[in-house]
Amino acid sequence: MLDWNSPIQYLKGVGPSKAAQLLKLGLGTVGQLLEFFPARYEDRSMLKSIRQLVVGECETFQAQVLAVTVKQVRRGLSILNVLVGDDTGAVELVWFNQNFLRKKFKIGLTVVVYGKVERQYNLKITNAEVEVIHEGDVFEGRILPVYHLGENVSQNMLRQLMKQVFALNIIIDEILPEEIVDKNKLMGRSEAFYHIHYPATQQLLEQAIERLKFEELFLLQVALLQIKSEKQRPFSGVKHGVDGDMSRQVLVELPFTLTAGQQAALKDIKADMEDSQPMQRLLQGDVGSGKTIIAALALIKTVENGYQGAFMAPTEILAEQHYHTLAQLFAPLGIKLGLLTGSKTKKQKAEICHLLRTGLIDILIGTHALIQEAVEFEHLGLVVTDEQHRFGVNQRARLQEKGQEPDVLFMTATPIPRTLALTVYGDLDVSLITHLPPGRKAIRTFLRGPEKRAAIYQFVRTQIEAGRQAYVVCPLVEESDKIDTQAAVQLFEELQAGYLKEIACGLIHGKLKATEKDAIMKAFYENELSLLVATTVIEVGVNVPNATMMVIEGAERFGLSQLHQLRGRIGRGSHQSYCVLIAHNKQSETLERLKVMTESNDGFVIAEKDLLLRGPGQFFGTRQHGLPDLKIANIVTDVAILLQARSAAQQLIHSQAVSHELQKTLLERFGPDFVILHN
CATH class of the missing domain: 3.40.50.300 (P-loop containing nucleotide triphosphate hydrolases)
Incomplete structure (x- = not known):
């Protein structure tokens, strides 16, 4: 009898070879298979005809393969063209340097295509997702789950395995307290797993997704709140007296x-x-607050x-x-x-x-x-x-x-959006300082291309001649001290020989000895140096009120929060400060992202945008906090569910009603390391 923890190899049709391939996707047990949630869905009961496709939209349609050709355009560049069509029209599917896909397509095959529709003379989709429909494939004519795939693992293989698991009626225990399920009007756990993989209607799919998101966030919040409760257990820490x-x-x-x-x-x-309970508090405030x-x-x-x-x-x-x-x-x-x-x-x-x-x-x-x-x-x-x-x-x-x-x-000083703070710092009390001290002028920020460098550095020279100081931050080439150092040295030499000739400049980067860094920073602090060329070593903690100018070269190579941290090195005095972002990448998405910096000096606004663009895993490296990966919930977009789950978790912890079964689930889900990491 198979159960949640049974090895996936025991399922019919999964031998050692397939088991090894599935394990690369993290699928070793039946439970891990069931928690491998679809990346998206195709509603094949509502497939469009080619005539109905909208240019500029991501569309899904069914068609037959009409022709397959490969063109060798030049050395190192080949183009695979697959023409597909139905009774209403045809679409050209295009891939570059992916000739290996040719064997997937045979004339007459039925395929389901997903991708962004373009029009260049005819309808065209570049790098489409294509699934070949064979006789006997599951879930045809209904809402179809689409999974992220690994090597030698097909959509149909995963769908057949899911179908087999549900056919075996494997028991999926309810792990949430009954009163929480009822109070929050949640779908039952077993039913939710069925409808997340095998949804009969869009409404049932939405209910399943809501239930499983709530469950994931609820378990995380219970774990964090238990840690917080443990830190506040009734033992005596240091008890300070009132102010003296x-x-x-x-x-x-x-x-x-x-x-x-x-x-x-x-x-x-x-x-x-x-208080006699030990303080565990996070003081969060923007740069200069x-x-x-x-x-x-x-x-x-x-x-x-x-x-x-x-x-x-x-x-x-x-x-x-x-x-x-x-x-x-x-x-x-x-x-x-x-x-x-x-x-x-x-x-x-x-x-x-x-x-x-x-x-x-x-x-x-x-x-x-x-x-x-x-x-x-x-x-x-x-x-x-x-x-x-x-x-x-x-x-x-x-x-x-x-x-x-x-x-x-x-x-x-890294402003952290509330949703991320509730998750990463769910075990801490949080205090916010949201406003800067009076007298600080908002930093004026500009976005420019490299063709404006001469004018930019002439303005830097003007600021220095007026008695101010400036930073020039060289681009983060990649995560390498050696390469970043080379970039900083090169930029320093270029400026000294050109735009900023005869200006007293210093150079600071991660490869310098601590004594050398200190000497340079001291010289800059005491205004012996008018300009400092630097890598992100200056991101934290340099306080020079006389510095009113910052130029960030290759600004597109930085995250928004990091740019905000760098910008926070200026604007600390009474003079107007200026920050110029030089972007070498002219793509509209890049410029739109950097434009946020020109529109706001509020670190929390910028952090929210950064979190939306980059995701929680990349937001200043949150993985170091021991935050587990979320399989289905998104703490950026699922704010309402997060707050609902946290409220339920707080009530459960307050009532001290965490059951043995729930405690066992927490240990299985997060492991002892999660508790250790947050202590």
Whole structure:
């Protein structure tokens, strides 16, 4: 008797060879086969005739193969033409350099064609999806599932296997609590699996999709909320007292007033710190929104309560900048700071570790050097991790383990759309700083082609001659430090010899030693250099208020969120700032995407657009969070279902009614690593 966990090889017609081919698609068991959801559907009960096809639309139609030809246009380029037709007309199907497809087509065969219809003298489809219809094929004349295929795996093979599974009446257990199914008016699980693969009507298909999306998002939210609940279990962490003299004094002496968003975030953080449950909070704010001062005020609170603080940053440049910024703020309070980075000498590291261990350093700022075994705190009360997504999960955890359940504050300047935050950070409390401090002028952003470079760099020169400073960011050629370095060096030499001759320029990239980077950044910060040519090493944490100009070469090679991060290096002073995106790719889709940057300075608006364009898997590398792949739900487009599922998950966790069966499903679905990754 086959069940959900039975190997797929036990199905009729699946021998070792086919089983190996299916395994490449991740299909090793009956359950994995059933969860291999269709990529799309063809409604063959409503197939169009060729006469009804609409130019410019993706259409599906049935026809016969009329002719097959291959033309060798020139060396390295061949064209396969397949003419198909019905009683109302004909369509030319075209493929380039895919001669191997020729053997698929024989004159007289019936085919179902899917693709975008064009008209060049006659109707034509390039790179169409074509399925040959053989006698006995399943699901003819109805809504037909279309799957993503692997090598030697056909649509018909998958459809025959699905048909066989349902014919065997394999038991598909309900895993959602009955009251949740009823309350949310969901289709039963077994019925949903049947109709997702074998839909009788469009309405039943939609109900099946909704049910399975809800289930997937519900399970993920229950898992995340359980982790959050575990972190808030009733044990005593660090309990801070209400604000003391230090906290009150620094707020009075600040040369500016906190924005409403900063005040709200600080209120959240203080409430967490004054609670005995360990804080696990994400502080999210756009570039320049003032997250660092909020972290500083939290660190002051932990020091005045007799604890130590740790502040971890992803780069030495950023760590040193935080150190100098906080040193000025903390000096009148008598708070003692330490700086620990990889470039410190062995003797310097040993001295810092001794002072920390004996309580003579109140706050230690540094890079991942903070997690080294030799680093011991006397009494760690608060851990702050800046640009936390740039650290591995284990790195963050190891820093927390240096104290007895310290409060933890994560910070990110990467605006994360709410749907992604609820999924990636579903186990954290989130505070947002949504507005920039007063006095900041919106950065004016322009999109230009390379033919405008002379005028662009003349404007850069004008800005520099007016006393301002500028960045030029070289394109991300590919994920290679070596190649990016070569690109940066070449661009630097071109500018020095041409447009920016006699301008004091610096060059910074990932291959430079830390001491070299620091020296260049210091020279730029102190206005000894007027222009900095850089790779994305400057994306995070460089604060030069006098820099008002940024040129980004090859802007199409960056994601929107990364462009926004880079742009955030300017616009930090009182002068008007300008960002020019030079795009070498003139495709309309590319220009439309980059146009978003010229229309908005709001990081959250840009992040939403970036997420829609690139998908959650590519959004600043969310996979590092241990976020499982979603098989059917989409956290970008399925917002309503996500919120509905989260609400149901919250009610279940609150009622402490997670059944043994559901717990078993969570473990099978996510595995123990998911819990570890989020702790």
